[in-house]
Amino acid sequence: MTNKIKLLKGLDTLLGPIAVRIVKLLFSPRQTVSEVPESILILRPGGIGDAVLLIPAIHSIKTAFPQAGIDILAEKRNSEVFSLCPAINKLLLYDRPKELFQAIRGRYDAVIDTEQWYRLSAVMAYLTGAPIRIGFSTNKRRDLFNSKVSYSQDEHEIDSFLNLASQLTKKEAYKRSVPFISLHxxxxxxxxxxxxxxxxxxxxxxxxxxxxxxxxxxxxxxxxxxxxxxxxxxxxxxxxxxxxxxxxxxxxxxxxxxxxxxxxxxxxxxxxxxxxxxxxxxxxxxxxxxxxxxxxxxxxxxxxxxxxxxxxxxxxxxxxxxxxxxxxxxxxxxxxxxxxxxxxxxxxxxxxxxxxxxxxxxx
Structure with a gap:
Protein backbone atom coordinates (compact mmCIF):
# COMPACT_ATOMS: atom_id res chain seq x y z
CA MET A 1 0.00 0.00 0.00
CA THR A 2 1.48 3.36 -1.03
CA ASN A 3 1.91 6.32 1.31
CA LYS A 4 -0.64 8.25 -0.76
CA ILE A 5 -3.31 5.60 -0.19
CA LYS A 6 -2.49 5.44 3.53
CA LEU A 7 -2.84 9.23 3.71
CA LEU A 8 -6.21 9.22 1.95
CA LYS A 9 -7.54 6.48 4.24
CA GLY A 10 -6.31 8.41 7.26
CA LEU A 11 -8.01 11.58 6.04
CA ASP A 12 -11.23 9.65 5.48
CA THR A 13 -11.15 8.32 9.03
CA LEU A 14 -10.48 11.78 10.43
CA LEU A 15 -12.60 13.98 8.17
CA GLY A 16 -15.11 11.58 6.61
CA PRO A 17 -17.76 11.73 9.37
CA ILE A 18 -17.56 15.54 9.42
CA ALA A 19 -17.83 15.73 5.63
CA VAL A 20 -20.95 13.56 5.68
CA ARG A 21 -22.68 15.97 8.07
CA ILE A 22 -21.57 19.11 6.20
CA VAL A 23 -22.74 18.05 2.73
CA LYS A 24 -26.03 16.84 4.18
CA LEU A 25 -26.60 20.32 5.61
CA LEU A 26 -25.41 22.39 2.66
CA PHE A 27 -26.53 20.48 -0.43
CA SER A 28 -29.81 19.04 -1.68
CA PRO A 29 -29.84 16.46 -4.49
CA ARG A 30 -32.35 16.61 -7.32
CA GLN A 31 -35.69 14.95 -6.58
CA THR A 32 -37.04 14.11 -10.05
CA VAL A 33 -36.47 10.43 -10.77
CA SER A 34 -36.41 9.06 -14.31
CA GLU A 35 -38.37 5.84 -14.72
CA VAL A 36 -35.64 4.49 -16.97
CA PRO A 37 -32.19 5.91 -16.18
CA GLU A 38 -30.31 7.16 -19.21
CA SER A 39 -27.09 8.11 -17.45
CA ILE A 40 -25.48 6.15 -14.62
CA LEU A 41 -22.28 6.82 -12.70
CA ILE A 42 -20.53 4.04 -10.79
CA LEU A 43 -17.88 4.96 -8.23
CA ARG A 44 -15.07 2.43 -7.79
CA PRO A 45 -12.05 3.63 -5.84
CA GLY A 46 -9.58 1.01 -4.64
CA GLY A 47 -7.49 -1.73 -6.17
CA ILE A 48 -7.59 -4.10 -9.11
CA GLY A 49 -9.50 -6.94 -7.44
CA ASP A 50 -12.58 -4.94 -6.47
CA ALA A 51 -12.68 -3.45 -9.96
CA VAL A 52 -12.62 -6.91 -11.57
CA LEU A 53 -15.37 -8.25 -9.31
CA LEU A 54 -17.55 -5.24 -10.13
CA ILE A 55 -17.75 -6.14 -13.83
CA PRO A 56 -20.65 -8.66 -13.50
CA ALA A 57 -22.71 -5.95 -11.78
CA ILE A 58 -21.94 -3.56 -14.65
CA HIS A 59 -23.09 -6.21 -17.12
CA SER A 60 -26.32 -6.69 -15.15
CA ILE A 61 -27.08 -2.97 -15.30
CA LYS A 62 -26.33 -2.79 -19.01
CA THR A 63 -28.58 -5.80 -19.62
CA ALA A 64 -31.44 -4.11 -17.76
CA PHE A 65 -30.88 -0.67 -19.35
CA PRO A 66 -29.19 -1.24 -22.72
CA GLN A 67 -29.75 2.37 -23.79
CA ALA A 68 -28.11 3.86 -20.70
CA GLY A 69 -24.63 5.33 -20.69
CA ILE A 70 -22.60 3.86 -17.82
CA ASP A 71 -19.64 5.96 -16.69
CA ILE A 72 -17.05 4.84 -14.14
CA LEU A 73 -15.21 7.07 -11.68
CA ALA A 74 -12.11 5.08 -10.77
CA GLU A 75 -8.53 5.55 -9.66
CA LYS A 76 -5.47 5.40 -11.88
CA ARG A 77 -4.33 2.23 -10.10
CA ASN A 78 -7.45 0.24 -11.06
CA SER A 79 -8.53 2.05 -14.23
CA GLU A 80 -7.03 -0.38 -16.75
CA VAL A 81 -9.40 -3.09 -15.53
CA PHE A 82 -12.34 -1.22 -17.01
CA SER A 83 -10.84 -1.35 -20.51
CA LEU A 84 -11.74 -5.05 -20.32
CA CYS A 85 -15.46 -4.23 -19.97
CA PRO A 86 -17.08 -3.00 -23.22
CA ALA A 87 -20.30 -2.04 -21.40
CA ILE A 88 -18.62 1.11 -20.06
CA ASN A 89 -19.28 4.40 -21.83
CA LYS A 90 -16.69 6.68 -20.22
CA LEU A 91 -13.88 6.30 -17.71
CA LEU A 92 -13.18 9.19 -15.33
CA LEU A 93 -10.39 9.33 -12.75
CA TYR A 94 -10.37 10.58 -9.18
CA ASP A 95 -6.71 11.42 -9.74
CA ARG A 96 -7.57 14.12 -12.31
CA PRO A 97 -9.37 17.15 -10.80
CA LYS A 98 -10.96 18.08 -14.13
CA GLU A 99 -12.55 14.64 -14.47
CA LEU A 100 -13.60 14.59 -10.82
CA PHE A 101 -15.41 17.89 -11.38
CA GLN A 102 -16.89 16.48 -14.60
CA ALA A 103 -18.40 13.62 -12.61
CA ILE A 104 -19.90 16.01 -10.06
CA ARG A 105 -21.45 18.12 -12.83
CA GLY A 106 -22.61 15.15 -14.91
CA ARG A 107 -26.31 15.35 -13.92
CA TYR A 108 -26.60 11.58 -13.74
CA ASP A 109 -29.95 9.89 -13.24
CA ALA A 110 -28.38 7.40 -10.82
CA VAL A 111 -25.13 7.01 -8.92
CA ILE A 112 -23.90 3.76 -7.38
CA ASP A 113 -21.09 4.01 -4.83
CA THR A 114 -19.41 0.61 -4.64
CA GLU A 115 -16.90 1.57 -1.92
CA GLN A 116 -17.47 -0.66 1.08
CA TRP A 117 -16.42 1.49 4.04
CA TYR A 118 -14.75 4.82 3.44
CA ARG A 119 -16.99 7.87 3.54
CA LEU A 120 -15.53 10.30 1.02
CA SER A 121 -16.83 8.34 -1.96
CA ALA A 122 -20.33 8.58 -0.45
CA VAL A 123 -19.79 12.34 -0.14
CA MET A 124 -18.82 12.35 -3.81
CA ALA A 125 -21.98 10.42 -4.73
CA TYR A 126 -24.11 12.93 -2.82
CA LEU A 127 -22.43 15.93 -4.47
CA THR A 128 -23.43 14.70 -7.93
CA GLY A 129 -27.00 15.59 -6.99
CA ALA A 130 -28.31 12.39 -8.57
CA PRO A 131 -31.89 11.61 -7.52
CA ILE A 132 -31.01 7.90 -7.13
CA ARG A 133 -28.02 7.23 -4.88
CA ILE A 134 -27.18 3.63 -4.01
CA GLY A 135 -24.49 2.40 -1.63
CA PHE A 136 -23.50 0.15 1.24
CA SER A 137 -24.86 1.05 4.67
CA THR A 138 -21.69 0.20 6.58
CA ASN A 139 -21.44 3.40 8.69
CA LYS A 140 -22.72 7.00 8.65
CA ARG A 141 -22.11 7.03 4.91
CA ARG A 142 -25.59 5.50 4.72
CA ASP A 143 -27.10 8.93 5.43
CA LEU A 144 -26.06 10.11 1.95
CA PHE A 145 -27.89 7.35 0.07
CA ASN A 146 -31.61 6.98 -0.57
CA SER A 147 -31.19 3.31 -1.46
CA LYS A 148 -29.07 1.41 1.04
CA VAL A 149 -27.69 -2.13 0.86
CA SER A 150 -26.37 -4.15 3.80
CA TYR A 151 -22.87 -5.56 3.48
CA SER A 152 -21.88 -9.05 4.61
CA GLN A 153 -18.36 -10.34 5.24
CA ASP A 154 -19.60 -13.88 4.51
CA GLU A 155 -21.01 -13.15 1.05
CA HIS A 156 -18.77 -13.29 -2.00
CA GLU A 157 -17.88 -9.81 -3.19
CA ILE A 158 -19.39 -10.35 -6.63
CA ASP A 159 -22.74 -10.96 -4.96
CA SER A 160 -22.37 -7.86 -2.79
CA PHE A 161 -21.86 -5.76 -5.91
CA LEU A 162 -24.74 -7.51 -7.68
CA ASN A 163 -26.98 -6.58 -4.74
CA LEU A 164 -26.14 -2.92 -5.38
CA ALA A 165 -27.01 -3.32 -9.04
CA SER A 166 -30.34 -5.01 -8.30
CA GLN A 167 -31.38 -1.95 -6.27
CA LEU A 168 -31.32 -0.04 -9.54
CA THR A 169 -32.57 -2.70 -11.94
CA LYS A 170 -35.34 -3.85 -9.54
CA LYS A 171 -34.67 -7.38 -10.72
CA GLU A 172 -33.37 -10.47 -9.00
CA ALA A 173 -29.62 -10.59 -8.72
CA TYR A 174 -27.98 -11.21 -12.08
CA LYS A 175 -26.76 -14.79 -12.40
CA ARG A 176 -22.99 -14.65 -12.26
CA SER A 177 -21.14 -16.53 -14.94
CA VAL A 178 -17.57 -16.74 -16.19
CA PRO A 179 -15.74 -15.64 -18.18
CA PHE A 180 -16.92 -12.04 -17.81
CA ILE A 181 -13.80 -10.24 -19.06
CA SER A 182 -13.04 -9.38 -22.69
CA LEU A 183 -9.39 -9.62 -23.77
CA HIS A 184 -7.70 -7.13 -26.09
Missing amino acids: PAATDYVNSLLKHFSGLKIIALFPGGSTEEKRWEAEKFYELSFKLNKEGYAIVVVGSRDDLSSGAIITDGIPESLNLCGKLSLTESAAVLKEASLLITGDSGIMHLAFGLGSKTVSLFGPGNYRKWAPPGDKHRMVSKNVSCSPCSRFGHTPGCRRGRECMKLITVDEVFQQAMQLLKE
Whole structure:
Protein backbone atom coordinates (compact mmCIF):
# COMPACT_ATOMS: atom_id res chain seq x y z
CA MET A 1 0.00 0.00 0.00
CA THR A 2 1.48 3.36 -1.03
CA ASN A 3 1.91 6.32 1.31
CA LYS A 4 -0.64 8.25 -0.76
CA ILE A 5 -3.31 5.60 -0.19
CA LYS A 6 -2.49 5.44 3.53
CA LEU A 7 -2.84 9.23 3.71
CA LEU A 8 -6.21 9.22 1.95
CA LYS A 9 -7.54 6.48 4.24
CA GLY A 10 -6.31 8.41 7.26
CA LEU A 11 -8.01 11.58 6.04
CA ASP A 12 -11.23 9.65 5.48
CA THR A 13 -11.15 8.32 9.03
CA LEU A 14 -10.48 11.78 10.43
CA LEU A 15 -12.60 13.98 8.17
CA GLY A 16 -15.11 11.58 6.61
CA PRO A 17 -17.76 11.73 9.37
CA ILE A 18 -17.56 15.54 9.42
CA ALA A 19 -17.83 15.73 5.63
CA VAL A 20 -20.95 13.56 5.68
CA ARG A 21 -22.68 15.97 8.07
CA ILE A 22 -21.57 19.11 6.20
CA VAL A 23 -22.74 18.05 2.73
CA LYS A 24 -26.03 16.84 4.18
CA LEU A 25 -26.60 20.32 5.61
CA LEU A 26 -25.41 22.39 2.66
CA PHE A 27 -26.53 20.48 -0.43
CA SER A 28 -29.81 19.04 -1.68
CA PRO A 29 -29.84 16.46 -4.49
CA ARG A 30 -32.35 16.61 -7.32
CA GLN A 31 -35.69 14.95 -6.58
CA THR A 32 -37.04 14.11 -10.05
CA VAL A 33 -36.47 10.43 -10.77
CA SER A 34 -36.41 9.06 -14.31
CA GLU A 35 -38.37 5.84 -14.72
CA VAL A 36 -35.64 4.49 -16.97
CA PRO A 37 -32.19 5.91 -16.18
CA GLU A 38 -30.31 7.16 -19.21
CA SER A 39 -27.09 8.11 -17.45
CA ILE A 40 -25.48 6.15 -14.62
CA LEU A 41 -22.28 6.82 -12.70
CA ILE A 42 -20.53 4.04 -10.79
CA LEU A 43 -17.88 4.96 -8.23
CA ARG A 44 -15.07 2.43 -7.79
CA PRO A 45 -12.05 3.63 -5.84
CA GLY A 46 -9.58 1.01 -4.64
CA GLY A 47 -7.49 -1.73 -6.17
CA ILE A 48 -7.59 -4.10 -9.11
CA GLY A 49 -9.50 -6.94 -7.44
CA ASP A 50 -12.58 -4.94 -6.47
CA ALA A 51 -12.68 -3.45 -9.96
CA VAL A 52 -12.62 -6.91 -11.57
CA LEU A 53 -15.37 -8.25 -9.31
CA LEU A 54 -17.55 -5.24 -10.13
CA ILE A 55 -17.75 -6.14 -13.83
CA PRO A 56 -20.65 -8.66 -13.50
CA ALA A 57 -22.71 -5.95 -11.78
CA ILE A 58 -21.94 -3.56 -14.65
CA HIS A 59 -23.09 -6.21 -17.12
CA SER A 60 -26.32 -6.69 -15.15
CA ILE A 61 -27.08 -2.97 -15.30
CA LYS A 62 -26.33 -2.79 -19.01
CA THR A 63 -28.58 -5.80 -19.62
CA ALA A 64 -31.44 -4.11 -17.76
CA PHE A 65 -30.88 -0.67 -19.35
CA PRO A 66 -29.19 -1.24 -22.72
CA GLN A 67 -29.75 2.37 -23.79
CA ALA A 68 -28.11 3.86 -20.70
CA GLY A 69 -24.63 5.33 -20.69
CA ILE A 70 -22.60 3.86 -17.82
CA ASP A 71 -19.64 5.96 -16.69
CA ILE A 72 -17.05 4.84 -14.14
CA LEU A 73 -15.21 7.07 -11.68
CA ALA A 74 -12.11 5.08 -10.77
CA GLU A 75 -8.53 5.55 -9.66
CA LYS A 76 -5.47 5.40 -11.88
CA ARG A 77 -4.33 2.23 -10.10
CA ASN A 78 -7.45 0.24 -11.06
CA SER A 79 -8.53 2.05 -14.23
CA GLU A 80 -7.03 -0.38 -16.75
CA VAL A 81 -9.40 -3.09 -15.53
CA PHE A 82 -12.34 -1.22 -17.01
CA SER A 83 -10.84 -1.35 -20.51
CA LEU A 84 -11.74 -5.05 -20.32
CA CYS A 85 -15.46 -4.23 -19.97
CA PRO A 86 -17.08 -3.00 -23.22
CA ALA A 87 -20.30 -2.04 -21.40
CA ILE A 88 -18.62 1.11 -20.06
CA ASN A 89 -19.28 4.40 -21.83
CA LYS A 90 -16.69 6.68 -20.22
CA LEU A 91 -13.88 6.30 -17.71
CA LEU A 92 -13.18 9.19 -15.33
CA LEU A 93 -10.39 9.33 -12.75
CA TYR A 94 -10.37 10.58 -9.18
CA ASP A 95 -6.71 11.42 -9.74
CA ARG A 96 -7.57 14.12 -12.31
CA PRO A 97 -9.37 17.15 -10.80
CA LYS A 98 -10.96 18.08 -14.13
CA GLU A 99 -12.55 14.64 -14.47
CA LEU A 100 -13.60 14.59 -10.82
CA PHE A 101 -15.41 17.89 -11.38
CA GLN A 102 -16.89 16.48 -14.60
CA ALA A 103 -18.40 13.62 -12.61
CA ILE A 104 -19.90 16.01 -10.06
CA ARG A 105 -21.45 18.12 -12.83
CA GLY A 106 -22.61 15.15 -14.91
CA ARG A 107 -26.31 15.35 -13.92
CA TYR A 108 -26.60 11.58 -13.74
CA ASP A 109 -29.95 9.89 -13.24
CA ALA A 110 -28.38 7.40 -10.82
CA VAL A 111 -25.13 7.01 -8.92
CA ILE A 112 -23.90 3.76 -7.38
CA ASP A 113 -21.09 4.01 -4.83
CA THR A 114 -19.41 0.61 -4.64
CA GLU A 115 -16.90 1.57 -1.92
CA GLN A 116 -17.47 -0.66 1.08
CA TRP A 117 -16.42 1.49 4.04
CA TYR A 118 -14.75 4.82 3.44
CA ARG A 119 -16.99 7.87 3.54
CA LEU A 120 -15.53 10.30 1.02
CA SER A 121 -16.83 8.34 -1.96
CA ALA A 122 -20.33 8.58 -0.45
CA VAL A 123 -19.79 12.34 -0.14
CA MET A 124 -18.82 12.35 -3.81
CA ALA A 125 -21.98 10.42 -4.73
CA TYR A 126 -24.11 12.93 -2.82
CA LEU A 127 -22.43 15.93 -4.47
CA THR A 128 -23.43 14.70 -7.93
CA GLY A 129 -27.00 15.59 -6.99
CA ALA A 130 -28.31 12.39 -8.57
CA PRO A 131 -31.89 11.61 -7.52
CA ILE A 132 -31.01 7.90 -7.13
CA ARG A 133 -28.02 7.23 -4.88
CA ILE A 134 -27.18 3.63 -4.01
CA GLY A 135 -24.49 2.40 -1.63
CA PHE A 136 -23.50 0.15 1.24
CA SER A 137 -24.86 1.05 4.67
CA THR A 138 -21.69 0.20 6.58
CA ASN A 139 -21.44 3.40 8.69
CA LYS A 140 -22.72 7.00 8.65
CA ARG A 141 -22.11 7.03 4.91
CA ARG A 142 -25.59 5.50 4.72
CA ASP A 143 -27.10 8.93 5.43
CA LEU A 144 -26.06 10.11 1.95
CA PHE A 145 -27.89 7.35 0.07
CA ASN A 146 -31.61 6.98 -0.57
CA SER A 147 -31.19 3.31 -1.46
CA LYS A 148 -29.07 1.41 1.04
CA VAL A 149 -27.69 -2.13 0.86
CA SER A 150 -26.37 -4.15 3.80
CA TYR A 151 -22.87 -5.56 3.48
CA SER A 152 -21.88 -9.05 4.61
CA GLN A 153 -18.36 -10.34 5.24
CA ASP A 154 -19.60 -13.88 4.51
CA GLU A 155 -21.01 -13.15 1.05
CA HIS A 156 -18.77 -13.29 -2.00
CA GLU A 157 -17.88 -9.81 -3.19
CA ILE A 158 -19.39 -10.35 -6.63
CA ASP A 159 -22.74 -10.96 -4.96
CA SER A 160 -22.37 -7.86 -2.79
CA PHE A 161 -21.86 -5.76 -5.91
CA LEU A 162 -24.74 -7.51 -7.68
CA ASN A 163 -26.98 -6.58 -4.74
CA LEU A 164 -26.14 -2.92 -5.38
CA ALA A 165 -27.01 -3.32 -9.04
CA SER A 166 -30.34 -5.01 -8.30
CA GLN A 167 -31.38 -1.95 -6.27
CA LEU A 168 -31.32 -0.04 -9.54
CA THR A 169 -32.57 -2.70 -11.94
CA LYS A 170 -35.34 -3.85 -9.54
CA LYS A 171 -34.67 -7.38 -10.72
CA GLU A 172 -33.37 -10.47 -9.00
CA ALA A 173 -29.62 -10.59 -8.72
CA TYR A 174 -27.98 -11.21 -12.08
CA LYS A 175 -26.76 -14.79 -12.40
CA ARG A 176 -22.99 -14.65 -12.26
CA SER A 177 -21.14 -16.53 -14.94
CA VAL A 178 -17.57 -16.74 -16.19
CA PRO A 179 -15.74 -15.64 -18.18
CA PHE A 180 -16.92 -12.04 -17.81
CA ILE A 181 -13.80 -10.24 -19.06
CA SER A 182 -13.04 -9.38 -22.69
CA LEU A 183 -9.39 -9.62 -23.77
CA HIS A 184 -7.70 -7.13 -26.09
CA PRO A 185 -6.63 -8.85 -29.36
CA ALA A 186 -3.42 -6.76 -29.50
CA ALA A 187 -2.47 -7.88 -25.98
CA THR A 188 -3.13 -11.50 -26.90
CA ASP A 189 -0.97 -11.26 -30.02
CA TYR A 190 1.88 -9.66 -28.07
CA VAL A 191 1.79 -12.28 -25.33
CA ASN A 192 1.69 -15.10 -27.88
CA SER A 193 4.89 -13.69 -29.39
CA LEU A 194 6.56 -13.74 -25.95
CA LEU A 195 5.50 -17.29 -25.19
CA LYS A 196 6.15 -18.84 -28.60
CA HIS A 197 9.46 -20.42 -27.49
CA PHE A 198 7.41 -22.48 -25.01
CA SER A 199 5.67 -24.13 -27.96
CA GLY A 200 4.43 -27.57 -26.99
CA LEU A 201 4.68 -26.90 -23.26
CA LYS A 202 1.82 -26.09 -20.95
CA ILE A 203 2.33 -22.93 -18.92
CA ILE A 204 1.76 -22.27 -15.24
CA ALA A 205 1.62 -18.62 -14.17
CA LEU A 206 2.84 -17.52 -10.75
CA PHE A 207 2.10 -14.20 -9.06
CA PRO A 208 4.26 -13.52 -5.96
CA GLY A 209 2.93 -10.03 -5.22
CA GLY A 210 0.13 -8.64 -3.11
CA SER A 211 -1.30 -5.38 -1.86
CA THR A 212 0.40 -5.86 1.54
CA GLU A 213 3.43 -7.82 2.72
CA GLU A 214 1.19 -9.85 5.04
CA LYS A 215 -0.62 -11.43 2.07
CA ARG A 216 2.52 -12.62 0.29
CA TRP A 217 3.98 -16.11 0.22
CA GLU A 218 7.79 -16.23 0.32
CA ALA A 219 9.58 -16.01 -3.04
CA GLU A 220 11.81 -18.88 -1.94
CA LYS A 221 8.78 -21.15 -1.59
CA PHE A 222 7.53 -20.05 -5.00
CA TYR A 223 10.97 -21.04 -6.32
CA GLU A 224 10.75 -24.52 -4.78
CA LEU A 225 7.27 -24.85 -6.25
CA SER A 226 8.37 -23.71 -9.71
CA PHE A 227 11.22 -26.25 -9.64
CA LYS A 228 8.80 -29.09 -8.85
CA LEU A 229 6.29 -27.96 -11.49
CA ASN A 230 9.01 -27.62 -14.12
CA LYS A 231 10.13 -31.18 -13.36
CA GLU A 232 6.57 -32.22 -14.23
CA GLY A 233 6.99 -30.67 -17.68
CA TYR A 234 5.42 -27.24 -17.19
CA ALA A 235 6.91 -23.92 -18.26
CA ILE A 236 6.86 -21.24 -15.56
CA VAL A 237 5.86 -17.63 -16.24
CA VAL A 238 5.98 -15.09 -13.41
CA VAL A 239 3.77 -12.01 -13.68
CA GLY A 240 3.71 -8.94 -11.48
CA SER A 241 4.65 -5.30 -11.20
CA ARG A 242 8.11 -3.72 -11.04
CA ASP A 243 7.92 -4.21 -7.26
CA ASP A 244 7.87 -7.98 -7.86
CA LEU A 245 10.89 -8.02 -10.20
CA SER A 246 13.35 -9.33 -7.61
CA SER A 247 10.88 -12.02 -6.50
CA GLY A 248 10.45 -13.05 -10.11
CA ALA A 249 14.22 -13.35 -10.49
CA ILE A 250 14.41 -15.63 -7.45
CA ILE A 251 11.53 -17.80 -8.68
CA THR A 252 12.95 -18.34 -12.18
CA ASP A 253 16.63 -18.69 -11.21
CA GLY A 254 18.01 -21.83 -12.82
CA ILE A 255 14.62 -22.99 -14.12
CA PRO A 256 15.22 -23.87 -17.79
CA GLU A 257 11.73 -23.26 -19.14
CA SER A 258 10.79 -20.08 -17.31
CA LEU A 259 10.19 -16.39 -17.93
CA ASN A 260 10.16 -13.47 -15.50
CA LEU A 261 7.72 -10.89 -16.87
CA CYS A 262 7.38 -8.82 -13.70
CA GLY A 263 7.29 -5.13 -14.54
CA LYS A 264 7.24 -5.83 -18.28
CA LEU A 265 3.52 -6.14 -19.00
CA SER A 266 0.45 -3.96 -18.81
CA LEU A 267 -2.55 -5.30 -16.92
CA THR A 268 -4.27 -6.28 -20.17
CA GLU A 269 -1.14 -8.14 -21.30
CA SER A 270 -0.94 -9.89 -17.93
CA ALA A 271 -4.55 -10.94 -18.47
CA ALA A 272 -3.56 -12.48 -21.79
CA VAL A 273 -0.85 -14.51 -20.01
CA LEU A 274 -3.39 -15.75 -17.46
CA LYS A 275 -5.74 -16.79 -20.25
CA GLU A 276 -2.97 -18.71 -21.99
CA ALA A 277 -1.80 -20.44 -18.80
CA SER A 278 -3.17 -23.78 -17.65
CA LEU A 279 -3.19 -22.50 -14.07
CA LEU A 280 -2.37 -19.48 -11.90
CA ILE A 281 -0.87 -19.90 -8.43
CA THR A 282 -1.13 -16.75 -6.35
CA GLY A 283 -1.80 -15.19 -3.01
CA ASP A 284 -4.98 -13.23 -2.30
CA SER A 285 -4.61 -10.59 -5.00
CA GLY A 286 -6.16 -8.61 -7.82
CA ILE A 287 -4.41 -10.90 -10.31
CA MET A 288 -6.26 -13.83 -8.71
CA HIS A 289 -9.59 -12.13 -9.42
CA LEU A 290 -8.46 -11.32 -12.96
CA ALA A 291 -7.76 -14.99 -13.63
CA PHE A 292 -11.16 -15.91 -12.19
CA GLY A 293 -12.88 -13.39 -14.46
CA LEU A 294 -11.11 -14.91 -17.46
CA GLY A 295 -12.29 -18.41 -16.58
CA SER A 296 -8.75 -19.62 -15.82
CA LYS A 297 -7.93 -22.17 -13.13
CA THR A 298 -6.40 -20.89 -9.88
CA VAL A 299 -4.78 -22.11 -6.71
CA SER A 300 -4.97 -19.25 -4.20
CA LEU A 301 -3.13 -18.94 -0.89
CA PHE A 302 -5.04 -17.19 1.88
CA GLY A 303 -3.75 -15.85 5.18
CA PRO A 304 -5.04 -12.46 6.38
CA GLY A 305 -7.89 -12.36 3.86
CA ASN A 306 -11.36 -13.83 4.29
CA TYR A 307 -11.51 -16.66 1.75
CA ARG A 308 -15.30 -16.92 2.10
CA LYS A 309 -15.52 -13.36 0.84
CA TRP A 310 -12.70 -13.28 -1.69
CA ALA A 311 -11.59 -16.73 -2.89
CA PRO A 312 -12.67 -17.58 -6.46
CA PRO A 313 -15.77 -19.80 -6.33
CA GLY A 314 -16.34 -22.88 -8.45
CA ASP A 315 -14.76 -26.22 -9.27
CA LYS A 316 -11.95 -24.67 -11.33
CA HIS A 317 -10.40 -23.21 -8.20
CA ARG A 318 -8.57 -24.45 -5.12
CA MET A 319 -7.78 -22.52 -1.97
CA VAL A 320 -5.07 -23.20 0.62
CA SER A 321 -5.40 -21.66 4.09
CA LYS A 322 -4.28 -22.45 7.64
CA ASN A 323 -6.52 -22.31 10.70
CA VAL A 324 -4.52 -19.66 12.54
CA SER A 325 -6.56 -18.19 15.38
CA CYS A 326 -6.12 -14.55 14.32
CA SER A 327 -6.97 -15.14 10.66
CA PRO A 328 -8.71 -13.58 8.83
CA CYS A 329 -7.69 -10.14 10.05
CA SER A 330 -8.25 -8.05 6.90
CA ARG A 331 -11.42 -5.99 6.84
CA PHE A 332 -12.59 -3.30 4.45
CA GLY A 333 -9.27 -3.14 2.63
CA HIS A 334 -7.17 -2.81 5.77
CA THR A 335 -4.69 -5.46 6.86
CA PRO A 336 -3.11 -4.73 10.25
CA GLY A 337 0.59 -5.22 10.81
CA CYS A 338 1.23 -8.79 11.90
CA ARG A 339 2.64 -9.49 15.37
CA ARG A 340 3.02 -13.20 14.68
CA GLY A 341 5.51 -13.05 11.83
CA ARG A 342 2.97 -13.75 9.07
CA GLU A 343 2.39 -17.20 10.53
CA CYS A 344 -0.78 -17.77 8.50
CA MET A 345 1.19 -17.55 5.23
CA LYS A 346 4.44 -19.14 6.40
CA LEU A 347 2.63 -22.29 7.53
CA ILE A 348 1.51 -22.96 3.95
CA THR A 349 3.91 -25.58 2.57
CA VAL A 350 5.26 -26.07 -0.92
CA ASP A 351 4.09 -29.69 -0.99
CA GLU A 352 0.45 -28.92 -0.24
CA VAL A 353 0.32 -26.18 -2.88
CA PHE A 354 1.99 -28.53 -5.36
CA GLN A 355 -0.55 -31.28 -4.62
CA GLN A 356 -3.48 -28.91 -5.07
CA ALA A 357 -2.03 -27.68 -8.36
CA MET A 358 -1.43 -31.17 -9.76
CA GLN A 359 -4.92 -32.35 -8.80
CA LEU A 360 -6.51 -29.34 -10.46
CA LEU A 361 -4.39 -29.71 -13.60
CA LYS A 362 -5.63 -33.30 -14.00
CA GLU A 363 -9.30 -32.26 -13.91
